[in-house]
Amino acid sequence: MLCLVTGDWVKGQLHEELRSARAALLWKLDGLPEYDIRRPLTVTGTNLLGLIKHLATWEARYFGAVFGRPFPEPLPHWDDRSARGSDLWVTKDETREHITGLYQGAQRHADATITALPLDAPGHVPWWPRPEVTLLAIMIQVLSDTTRHAGHADILREQLDGRTGIAAWDQRPADPAAREARYAKIEQAAQAADPAKQPTDFELLCVVVTVDRVNRPHNLRDNRRQITLRSSGGGGRARVDQCRGDPALVAIPPRGSARDGT
DSSP states (O other): OOOOOOHHHHHHHHHHHHHHHHHHHHHTTTTOOHHHHHSOOSTTOOOHHHHHHHHHHHHHHHTTGGGTOOOSSOOOOTTOGGGTTGGGSOOTTSOHHHHHHHHHHHHHHHHHHHHHSOTTOEEEOTTSSSOEEEHHHHHHHHHHHHHHHHHHHHHHHHHHHOOOSSSGGGOOOOOHHHHHHHHHHHHHHHHHTOGGGOEEEEEEEEEEOEEEETTEEESOOSOOEEEEEEEETTSOOBOGGGTTTOTTEEEEOOTTSTTTTO
8 A cells, every 4th residue: 555655744754753762851850869860970971961051052053053943041152162062061050950841942932943844945054065955955864863863862961870761750660689680691602702711710709789879889798608609701700690590799809919909
């Protein structure tokens, strides 16, 4: 059966996907203190509130001046070298409410542009090698950017407290033991695939660990015993599942051994 796809249908689908990605990204801030939404969580400084600020800035540009519909609030000019990178982090004077409000304002402005113009409406992006564009091209660009950064936010939030999902309704109770076991299974498979990680025999100290967060040992209990295990050739941690099959047990080299250098 022949299905006729209209421009309005395509625009509606792209717009709905963009709305969903925006909402998921904003939700990643939910319940976090000021420090956690601002602090750098990668070596390049990626942080949650900075992602929001970045997307607000570029959505305002793409759906604003590109189509002769400037965003009403001041933005750094796109070629202002002194402001380069400033959209990726937040100063102490920029509040959570200000940054999220800026993003919501950019969204409203973008939504108005999307509603008012057809997909083949012409625009001009001076920082692109081929600056003449259409609304369709810009919708695809902004949707791609937003979903990419929403994925970054997924990983950052999981690093902070283990929370995953795209909204409150998407939450499931976390099972720390199951997560630890899955982590150990994947780690074991990764080590098995790398010749540099092949096992050697040496004496290890087995320590019971109470897991407070995902992959974050907390409150070591004094329940130690000497056992011989096979661990990575590099002298790192033994595989978690080799500590008597208990995912809460992590093997570490005993102090004073040749392996730990003390």
